[in-house]
Amino acid sequence: MTAGTGEQRDRGFDHTEVEPKWQDAWDEHGVFHVPDDAEDPAYVLAMFPYPSGEMHMGHVRNYAITDAYARYQRMRGESVLHPMGWDSFGLPAENAAMDREVDPRGWTMDCIATMKEQMELMGLGLDWDREVTTCEPEYFRWNQWFFRRFYDEGLVERKETGLNWCPSCETVLADENVTTEGGTEICWRCDTPIEHRDMEQWFFTTTDYADELHEALDRMDGWPENVREMQRNWIGHQEGDAVAFELTTGDSVEIFTTRLDTIHGATFFALSPGHPVAQDLAGEDEAVAEYVHRAEHGDREARSASEASSGDAARDEGLPQTSGVFTGEYAENPATGEEIPVYVADYVLSDIGTGALYAVPAHDERDHAFAREHDIPIRQVVEPAPDAEVDPADVDVQRAAYTEDGVLDLGEVEGSSDGRSESDGVLANSGEYDGLTSEEAREAFVDVFDGERRVERSLRDWCISRQRYWGTPIPFVECPDCGYVPVPEADLPVELPAFVRTTGNPLDAAEEWKQVECPDCGGPAERETDTMDTFVDSSWYFLRYISPGMDDAPFDTEQASDWLPVDQYVGGIEHATMHLIYSRFFTKVLADLDMLEGVREPFENLLTQGMVRKGGTAMSSSTGNVVSPRPFVEKHGADTGRLFMLEAARPEKDFDWTEEGARSAHEFLQGVYALAAEVASGAVGKVDADADRAPIDEYVAREVSATTATATEEFEAFRFNHALQAVRELVSLVRRYRDETTPDPAVVERGVETVTKLLAPVAPHVAEEMWDELGGEGLVAEADWPGADPPASYDIERRLVENTREDVRDIVDVAGIEDPEEVAIAVAPDWKHEVHEFARTSDADNLVGAVMGDERFREHGEAAADFAKDLAAEREALSETLDPAAERAALERAAWLIEREFGADVTVLAAGESAADARPGRPAIQID
RNA sequence: GCGAGGGUAGCCAAGCCUGGAAACGGCGGCGGACUCAAGAUCCGCUCCCGUAGGGGUCCGAGGGUUCGAAUCCCUUCCCUCGCACCA
Numbered sequence A: 001m002t003a004g005t006g007e008q009r010d011r012g013f014d015h016t017e018v019e020p021k022w023q024d025a026w027d028e029h030g031v032f033h034v035p036d037d038a039e040d041p042a043y044v045l046a047m048f049p050y051p052s053g054e055m056h057m058g059h060v061r062n063y064a065i066t067d068a069y070a071r072y073q074r075m076r077g078e079s080v081l082h083p084m085g086w087d088s089f090g091l092p093a094e095n096a097a098m099d100r101e102v103d104p105r106g107w108t109m110d111c112i113a114t115m116k117e118q119m120e121l122m123g124l125g126l127d128w129d130r131e132v133t134t135c136e137p138e139y140f141r142w143n144q145w146f147f148r149r150f151y152d153e154g155l156v157e158r159k160e161t162g163l164n165w166c167p168s169c170e171t172v173l174a175d176e177n178v179t180t181e182g183g184t185e186i187c188w189r190c191d192t193p194i195e196h197r198d199m200e201q202w203f204f205t206t207t208d209y210a211d212e213l214h215e216a217l218d219r220m221d222g223w224p225e226n227v228r229e230m231q232r233n234w235i236g237h238q239e240g241d242a243v244a245f246e247l248t249t250g251d252s253v254e255i256f257t258t259r260l261d262t263i264h265g266a267t268f269f270a271l272s273p274g275h276p277v278a279q280d281l282a283g284e285d286e287a288v289a290e291y292v293h294r295a296e297h298g299d300r301e302a303r304s305a306s307e308a309s310s311g312d313a314a315r316d317e318g319l320p321q322t323s324g325v326f327t328g329e330y331a332e333n334p335a336t337g338e339e340i341p342v343y344v345a346d347y348v349l350s351d352i353g354t355g356a357l358y359a360v361p362a363h364d365e366r367d368h369a370f371a372r373e374h375d376i377p378i379r380q381v382v383e384p385a386p387d388a389e390v391d392p393a394d395v396d397v398q399r400a401a402y403t404e405d406g407v408l409d410l411g412e413v414e415g416s417s418d419g420r421s422e423s424d425g426v427l428a429n430s431g432e433y434d435g436l437t438s439e440e441a442r443e444a445f446v447d448v449f450d451g452e453r454r455v456e457r458s459l460r461d462w463c464i465s466r467q468r469y470w471g472t473p474i475p476f477v478e479c480p481d482c483g484y485v486p487v488p489e490a491d492l493p494v495e496l497p498a499f500v501r502t503t504g505n506p507l508d509a510a511e512e513w514k515q516v517e518c519p520d521c522g523g524p525a526e527r528e529t530d531t532m533d534t535f536v537d538s539s540w541y542f543l544r545y546i547s548p549g550m551d552d553a554p555f556d557t558e559q560a561s562d563w564l565p566v567d568q569y570v571g572g573i574e575h576a577t578m579h580l581i582y583s584r585f586f587t588k589v590l591a592d593l594d595m596l597e598g599v600r601e602p603f604e605n606l607l608t609q610g611m612v613r614k615g616g617t618a619m620s621s622s623t624g625n626v627v628s629p630r631p632f633v634e635k636h637g638a639d640t641g642r643l644f645m646l647e648a649a650r651p652e653k654d655f656d657w658t659e660e661g662a663r664s665a666h667e668f669l670q671g672v673y674a675l676a677a678e679v680a681s682g683a684v685g686k687v688d689a690d691a692d693r694a695p696i697d698e699y700v701a702r703e704v705s706a707t708t709a710t711a712t713e714e715f716e717a718f719r720f721n722h723a724l725q726a727v728r729e730l731v732s733l734v735r736r737y738r739d740e741t742t743p744d745p746a747v748v749e750r751g752v753e754t755v756t757k758l759l760a761p762v763a764p765h766v767a768e769e770m771w772d773e774l775g776g777e778g779l780v781a782e783a784d785w786p787g788a789d790p791p792a793s794y795d796i797e798r799r800l801v802e803n804t805r806e807d808v809r810d811i812v813d814v815a816g817i818e819d820p821e822e823v824a825i826a827v828a829p830d831w832k833h834e835v836h837e838f839a840r841t842s843d844a845d846n847l848v849g850a851v852m853g854d855e856r857f858r859e860h861g862e863a864a865a866d867f868a869k870d871l872a873a874e875r876e877a878l879s880e881t882l883d884p885a886a887e888r889a890a891l892e893r894a895a896w897l898i899e900r901e902f903g904a905d906v907t908v909l910a911a912g913e914s915a916a917d918a919r920p921g922r923p924a925i926q927i928d
Numbered sequence B: 001g002c003g004a005g006g007g008u009a010g011c012c013a014a015g016c017c018u019g020g021a022a023a024c025g026g027c028g029g030c031g032g033a034c035u036c037a038a039g040a041u042c043c044g045c046u047c048c049c050g051u052a053g054g055g056g057u058c059c060g061a062g063g064g065u066u067c068g069a070a071u072c073c074c075u076u077c078c079c080u081c082g083c084a085c086c087a
Helices: A006-011 A015-029 A057-075 A091-100 A104-121 A137-152 A206-219 A225-235 A260-265 A276-284 A286-308 A365-374 A414-418 A438-448 A557-563 A579-592 A629-636 A638-648 A659-680 A691-716 A720-740 A745-759 A764-773 A794-814 A830-841 A847-852 A861-873 A884-902
Strands: A042-046 A156-166 A171-173 A178-181 A184-187 A195-204 A238-247 A252-257 A268-271 A324-332 A339-345 A356-359 A382-384 A425-427 A452-456 A476-479 A483-486 A515-517 A524-527 A568-571 A606-608 A612-614 A822-826 A905-909 A924-927
Touching: A015 A638, A015 A764, A042 A057, A057 A568, A057 A612, A057 A629, A057 A638, A057 A691, A091 A104, A104 A629, A137 A156, A171 A195, A206 A225, A206 A579, A225 A579, A225 A606, A238 A260, A238 A438, A252 A260, A252 A356, A260 A382, A260 A425, A260 A438, A268 A324, A268 A365, A276 A286, A276 A324, A276 A339, A286 A324, A286 A339, A324 A365, A339 A365, A356 A365, A425 A438, A629 A638, A629 A659, A638 A659, A638 A720, A638 A764, A659 A720, A659 A745, A659 A764, A691 A720, A691 A745, A691 A794, A691 A884, A720 A745, A745 A764, A794 A884, A794 A924, A822 A884, A830 A847, A830 A861, A847 A861, A884 A905
Parallel strands: A042 A568, A268 A339, A568 A606, A822 A905
Antiparallel strands: A156 A171, A156 A195, A178 A184, A238 A252, A238 A324, A238 A452, A268 A356, A324 A339, A382 A425, A476 A483, A476 A524, A515 A524, A822 A924
């Protein structure tokens, strides 16, 4: 439908008129501004966007969630910080600049302006006074400032290692920026397969914090388990031992193993092709040199080859898994004193452990395969424990490796009472250590072989250099005499030179900018031309929101310590191992630099929102499978979009965008607005003292309270869909009340007013309009959230009413009663209630006996015995019921619903003859 | 291979932690009210049988615990995601 048609205006509201009006009003009242002196406000944060210029539905969902929660908290009386900013450095701006003769800055600023306008269109309640833009020198100067501080603290290293290179983006990438798809490593931004290059780059030493980053995850209850698990995987955790082996080359080579217990079975030694000792040997031995070369270069071809094939694993096809070359050198097995041959083997990876290992073919499958191929002896040193399920005679290590390591399953230690230990392995052929369990042997051997117990992790230091223009210049100068020298703090920020279109890094081409004096010796020097990974920007932006204008520090320590951690963070799962690890790292470093007090984790609660799909598949601009937010909002209104998104599914789940769902949301809003307008115009009911109506009014009042309680609970738990479902039910009830009785306008008004408030966080514009119609004071955005106690015994009563209504329907239906005229409902007599309660709480063995033994009940004779028998059959399932008077009152309150449904008179009776069939919670029903 | 999360009526989807009602809600379908009619709105029904509220079957499959299991335990199958030549 077209906005603002005459037809619409008659009965509904026109969102093109209403939405800007209230946006202005919120603005004028500074509703969303948080003063600096606010005490520990609720910090509700959506991951700030990269300003691409167009919002997509994922953004809308993200912000609809945080805004609803923030608005809800505000109505609860909290001060709320709900800020927004722009993650505005990055390659797309540079690409756009190359494509269409603009400069990255201009393009970015235009995009920000458009996106901000779209956010305003959505009516998001954001504190724009705290807007943060990472590509502004006022922001990125602090990146440089942090870089220097980190450098002073020894957290910055410049080192050469094998790095990921994206040929399309023409820059190195951190490990975190590389994703694996079908065995191929690709760039997270452009999906181009990456290459490996050895380069010297700048690193933040995230590994210094690996232990804490890993261990703290266990305590982060506010995070979803899958994100924590992803981070655990990413950081890695292998407990083992490092032991040195002496080689005939004269080198002492450290290995890392989780199976030190098997050391007596080591029959060869293996180095990865990248290992320094292997590299040295390659210099002396042609065969080794050739193998190392093939291993290093086969790599790339093999990857593209395996990509073409079905591509199960990224196993090199050029080099089989068992490939390797004997170096002619030997290592001494410290356990046996034997000389074992040293191989260079491709299956040994340079970035796992130390890149060197002793191989135990008897107890490791890969070592086994290698040994078979190269005719190396296989010696068993672990066998099944005497009490293990496996017969030692069945173990043939010549045929296959026996990998049971005999680790005690902690959960099963107690279970050894069943006569069988869970420890499967004990040592054999290991001299004096025979008979020890693997675990005991490991304990012993660390000392015996002068090793070191250690935890190996897969987390690597964070490579932050990027060979791109549109980022924060790394504040260093390279002097031919002094080496790398930091730019003095007084000279910060190092700003970007004008953009030039060039292949490669534009900063390299900015000759004038590049040439500087060395801060140390004053001689000619060159600026570092790399810029920082943009994840540096996003690692602390949530701190800048706290003191956005501060110009002598990145943020105010005292205020940040009070306002952090972020109470609720909402964003996409794609940042699980990137942004969310980097931010945690930054926060810990800042805490250790005393810039934060008592805060070591930035985000208390994390919600990863699900995708918005269409027709079962993800919305994607490349396939055109999208619903564009802007046209949608212009046509149907922001509230419609927000309501639909939030009621369609729980925030963390994916959901399908459907036309029907959106339409249903729109119609609901129009309908509920119309109801408010009708109430406001005085067209509903008349003030007329009618005693009969009192129970009905009370019924509605109780439903209003119950809905409020439900909505509150659900908002609190981020289940907006459940809250909204309850609100829809209440609206439906209020309508029925209005239509079918002589309604009390005050009751209707209270219902509609409550609905307005409950809806305000989700459909804020319509809610303001309704609030205005109803004559509410001020803005509903600033109104108090309604009280939230559920009425006494509400659940029991609801069950009673629902059951009774259903029973009436059943009877009418099954008995084929055409036109019921009178429905009589009779509550069970007092004594039955007493027996029921007695049965429910009694623990007597013989319930019937116990009941009949009580003279209160005995006087009801046979009826009491029968009833007791029935109860006995289901005594464990008996649930609490209302007392007779309460039951009767509840049914009287609900009687109007039955009258309305069947057009029959309904009478609710106290117990009488007609109540013979009645039971507590199940009244007798007579229909005529 | 390791790990995490899932499998609920035609579809989407609650409930499972803290066992106790054929199992919330939405969509679709069916019937009814209102209406000249359509739309909108409202009220029901939607696993099977049943002319007074009853009975049967049911929550991926199979076992078990229990008076009682969608919920707890074990086994098994399938799906999604993350990690993975990890020494």
